[in-house]
Amino acid sequence: MTEVVDLRDLLRAGDGAACAEWLKATPSLDTVRVLARLSDDEREGLLNLLEPAAAAEVLESLPEPQALEALESLEPSAAARILEELSSDEQADLIGELDAGDAEAILVELGQEEAESVRRLAAYEDDQAGGLMVTEFLAYPGTHDVAAVLVDLAERAEDLVGSGFHRAFVVDDEWKLIGSFLLRDLVLTPRRRRLVDLMQPDFPSVTDVSDIAELAPLFRETDYSALPVVDDRGRLIGVVKSDDLERAMVEESDETYRASQGIVGGEELRSMPLAVRSRRRLAWLSTNVLLNIAAACVIAAHQDTLEAVIALAVFLPIISDMSGCSGNQAVAVSMREMSLGILRPSDALSVLGKELSVGLVNGVVLGVMVGSAAWIWKGNPYLGLVVGGALTANTLVAVAIGGTVPLLLRRFGMDPALASGPILTTLTDMCGFLLVLGTASALLSRLT
The missing domain is CATH 1.10.357.20 (SLC41 divalent cation transporters, integral membrane domain)
Structure with missing residues (x-):
């Protein structure tokens, strides 16, 4: 266990930069194993030493019970800074599992708009589209032309790097979904062409209360990597990715297996009391x-x-x-x-x-x-x-x-x-x- 010893030495020295370098240099599977074997105090210390973006990566690597415990141990302001680096669905998953008092203390430290978004997502069940969706997506009014979209994409280029977006959605004045288009189609399309003339109409969507049993067949029947989520009024509110659905199905299967073997009350780790x-x-x-x-x-x-x-x-x-x-x-x-x-x-x-x-x-x-x-x-x-x-x-x-x-x-x-x-x-x-x-x-x- 030299890896743990090395990381613990860095923690004792209080060298956050060295800890970040160690995490980058260590294979992901080894990182998970090492982080899981740290004590609660050591994980808390590591999160406090790292920059929020690096701390968020650590949090994503931890099993959920340990991630929740680590969040609860941090000051609300520090926990909020880390949560800001996570995607909206991950924020909601963690906040939804925290003790109500701890969750509210962290939400107070977030910006009002972001906190409200997290509250809305956390209100959904884990197996519903609303609980699986992310609120980070690309959407434009149908009256926009290609030139306006390209300008917007150029201004947001830094934020979009690594996002995996390859499709954008088209909405009307009331933010109701009316179609979608592939970003690659913009390259060879006249700049003055309106999105409503470019889009694929009647693009399939799911409601925010659709459950996994309804979502799975839709993804199997199509080759889309993500499907838009609409509310009861048809307004676009998020996107469910196929990867997130598959992960949720695996987690549901794991939970089912644990329950069938008599382990109830959530995930069990041997590091628990x-x-x-x-x-x-x-x-x-x-x-x-x-x-x-x-x-x-x-x-x-x-x-x-x-x-x-x-x-x-x-x-x-x-x-x-x-x-x-x-x-x-x-x-x-x-x-x-x-x-x-x-x-x-x-x-x-x-x-x-x-x-x-x-x-x-x-x-x-x-x-x-x-x-x-x-x-x-x-x-x-x-x-x-x-x-x-x-x-x-x-x-x-x-x-x-x-x-x-x-x-x-x-x-x-x-x-x-x-x-x-x-x-x-x-x-x-x-x-x-x-x-x-x-x-x-x-x-x-x-x-x-």
């Missing part, structure tokens, strides 16, 4: 204990059967695990299709039919494999029938639950990522145990 990390995990684990007790009650109710045919104990965890795996596959497909916008809660019956078909095929194959193993092991075909039949039936139950429960939970406003796992595990365990032990009880004379 022990109490916070423990509380977030226990929120799911403690609930799962109760659900597993319910499954254990099924076994207790058939204790006599289990004692009479002890071989069943060997196959109970196999049936539980295999059915759970099949169910989790169905959950994963449903969650993925919902995130891509190609599946909605109203599609539950269609999903059920498709899952039952694949569940029947897979259940029969798995049932024959495990049932044959039981028959060969004990030389009793009825044991193989009980075990194989139970696995087949429970696979059908698992895929039906795994495919449809996320959709039903979404319909009722619950988090499908967090609740699908416990529901699936408990129901497949209980059904599997009930199928095995219930069938074994009915065929007990053939098994002993």
Whole structure:
């Protein structure tokens, strides 16, 4: 860890210029790793030493929990100077996650117009176009001519370097979107030609409350790198970039995965306080204990059967695990299709039919494999029938639950990522145990 030692030496020396040079010379992946391993006080000191632009780059490199903590530790005026260097969507994301008091103290230090813009963006949900959009874009009245646009671009050249703008939008007197044009088209267009005659009319747009499920198909169906965002009156208020949408989808997928694994309350890093990390995990684990007790009650109710045919104990965890795996596959497909916008809660019956078909095929194959193993092991075909039949039936139950429960939970406003796992595990365990032990009880004379 010589990199950390070197940076810490520079921090102790209070050499901000040297710290900035170190950051420039260090590969980005190494920078992230080193910055994440600094203490809270060291990260605060680094941000105070750097110029606002360099400090903003550091803030962008940090995982969100550490970035938020670093912002909260700074004086509001210092935090505001750093935020001014970030894009509008990044400003809103950070302000929206801060404690209300800290956020307001920083906003007071920003210019009034910029603070109001951040407040508006922070009011949107993270998965809405308004929450993903940036308010930095190029727009001109349709009455402007090409010459006026070229003059404006020349005056703003320094600010536009590295911005990635290659398309501008055309608006009317009320700032309503009426079209767009490519900046490269200006080069070979007569200077007196008006934008309204140059533009591509009916350019696709999205509303500020459109969610990721609506945005994703639009970007897939077009080759545009950005789409304009309009409010309920059709006025242009921002732009959603395809890169930002993809990043949001990855973050949503990561959050879904963390929730499905029982890590709730946001992103977890091992640098967080022990109490916070423990509380977030226990929120799911403690609930799962109760659900597993319910499954254990099924076994207790058939204790006599289990004692009479002890071989069943060997196959109970196999049936539980295999059915759970099949169910989790169905959950994963449903969650993925919902995130891509190609599946909605109203599609539950269609999903059920498709899952039952694949569940029947897979259940029969798995049932024959495990049932044959039981028959060969004990030389009793009825044991193989009980075990194989139970696995087949429970696979059908698992895929039906795994495919449809996320959709039903979404319909009722619950988090499908967090609740699908416990529901699936408990129901497949209980059904599997009930199928095995219930069938074994009915065929007990053939098994002993």
